[in-house]
Amino acid sequence: MTNPVLEGLAKARHSAVHLEMRDAYQPSDPEFIAWQNGKRLDPDDRSSWWRPFLDVVAETTGRGVEMRRARIVSEPVTDYIKYEYDVTFPNVAAGELVRWLPRRQAADIALPGTDLWMFDGSSVLFTYFSGIGEVVDREWRTEPAVVDLVGAAFEAVWERATPHEEYKPV
Template identity: 90%
Template sequence: MTNPILEGLAKARHSAIHLEMRDAYQQNDPEFIAWQNGKRLDPAADRSAWWRPFLDVVAETTARGVVMRRARIVSEPVTDYIKYEYDVTFPNVAAGELIRWLPRRKAADIPLPGTDLWMFDKSSVLFTYFSGIGEVVDREWCSEPAVVALVSTAFETVWERATSHEEYKPV
């Protein structure tokens, strides 16, 4: 089975955005469990200690001139999962992804799509549907102009209000 996110990134020419709105994902992920047990990535360590295969895709995509932006809307105080995501985000930034965080209370008046998504070149949206415990259930492409416009407007509003990864401190 092909990965639709990788397909979207491979085809992207100008932009790729990722909007995340859950406070927890796949809590049985071995890396999250290791983090709960004290494992931490060390930015000063050899890059091979924290580099992941997906980051090769990010680096290749951004090297082609595609601007990759990720915005995370989070509840505060943040969950342990969000603390984990925050701790393991520096490799994404090192690969060229721009990441911002927005406390949920600052997003209350933004008309948002009902689920996490990727959008490529402001023309196609890949929605990701999750179970209640954060497991991916399905993904669906949409290129309807009204949906693309909603996603674009919502993301840009989130992006404007959000704090860069380098400045955000989880509470």
């Protein structure tokens, strides 16, 4: 089975944006469980944290595609968000721009109902999750009204959000 995110990144020519709005994802993820048990990434040991997705990020940004990820989070943050925060530096090292927005600051933004990727401002990949954060389905959408909603929502979040380097989880 092919990965639609990787397909979107491979085809992207100028932009890829990712909007995350959940406070927890895949609680059975072995890396999250290891983090809960004390495992931390060593920024000085790149071989311990570089993973195949980061090769894709580096290749994508290396060909001039701007990759931006915005995360809307509840505060105080969940353990899962603390984990995400701790493991975000590799994404930044690979060329991805990441920002964080406390949910209270997003209350007046019209947001799509689920997480998404948007590629080149023309196609949206929605990801649908179960209540506990497992991926259950994905759906591509290209209707102009959907693309416009997603683009406006992402830009509003991005404008208000704090860059990863400046954000401190509460």
